[in-house]
Amino acid sequence: MNSFKLFFSIVPHGKGEKITRAAMESGCQGGTVLMGRSLARTNLAAILGLGENSKDIIMMLVENSVCESVKKAIEKAASRERRRFGELFSIGMDSLLKGGSFTENSAVLTEDAENAGNMEEGLMTGKNEMITVIVNKGYADDVMAAARRAGAGGGTVINARGTAKETDERFFGMHIVAEKEMLIMVVPAEKKDGVISAIRELKCLKEPGMGIAYSGQVEDFALLGKAK
Numbered sequence: 001m002n003s004f005k006l007f008f009s010i011v012p013h014g015k016g017e018k019i020t021r022a023a024m025e026s027g028c029q030g031g032t033v034l035m036g037r038s039l040a041r042t043n044l045a046a047i048l049g050l051g052e053n054s055k056d057i058i059m060m061l062v063e064n065s066v067c068e069s070v071k072k073a074i075e076k077a078a079s080r081e082r083r084r085f086g087e088l089f090s091i092g093m094d095s096l097l098k099g100g101s102f103t104e105n106s107a108v109l110t111e112d113a114e115n116a117g118n119m120e121e122g123l124m125t126g127k128n129e130m131i132t133v134i135v136n137k138g139y140a141d142d143v144m145a146a147a148r149r150a151g152a153g154g155g156t157v158i159n160a161r162g163t164a165k166e167t168d169e170r171f172f173g174m175h176i177v178a179e180k181e182m183l184i185m186v187v188p189a190e191k192k193d194g195v196i197s198a199i200r201e202l203k204c205l206k207e208p209g210m211g212i213a214y215s216g217q218v219e220d221f222a223l224l225g226k227a228k
Helices: 016-025 043-047 064-077 113-125 140-149 189-200
Strands: 004-012 032-039 054-063 086-093 095-098 101-104 128-136 155-161 179-188 211-218 220-224
Touching (some): 004 016, 016 032, 016 054, 064 220, 086 128, 128 189, 140 189, 189 211
Antiparallel strands (some): 004 054, 004 086, 086 220, 128 211, 155 179
């Protein structure tokens, strides 16, 4: 069994501190809060400019021994917020570099609101995959549109940048590094191959260096907020 899990919590912007405080009070050592934006769950909503909001993405490395207590503390902290306030899921970590030491574990481990609700119920009861796609800035919406057509729900975009190589172009002695967008989606495991195939056909991923996509199994998934 993995010694650590990487918890992801995606909540409205400004609520990340509430989540991290609850997690730390229940045994988590800390986390990192990133700012991103949610993308609409349907192509129609995207066209109308609906369903896009600023988000806090909290990443927390949690020891296995306190994972359950941390999860319950986060769910309790969000229990009085509105319904579908946010999401919480985790991924098993196979290795950890911390404070100069390296640890490797022995085990490696829709077009309407009703359809969106059905997908969320499926995420909570079945096996899921987190698909991460990193593309040049401006292409995340195209990727999300293709993923929706293949059965994905919404996603969250984080602004990022690439890392320069010695051969990259320079301007006044500084490397010119393309701005990136990182798109995170959690989809039912049976939809993963279809989503990856749809993404692979996009022009923005045809050329070398234009982007990358990868996936990993989600161990837990829960919606945050009021139950009803």
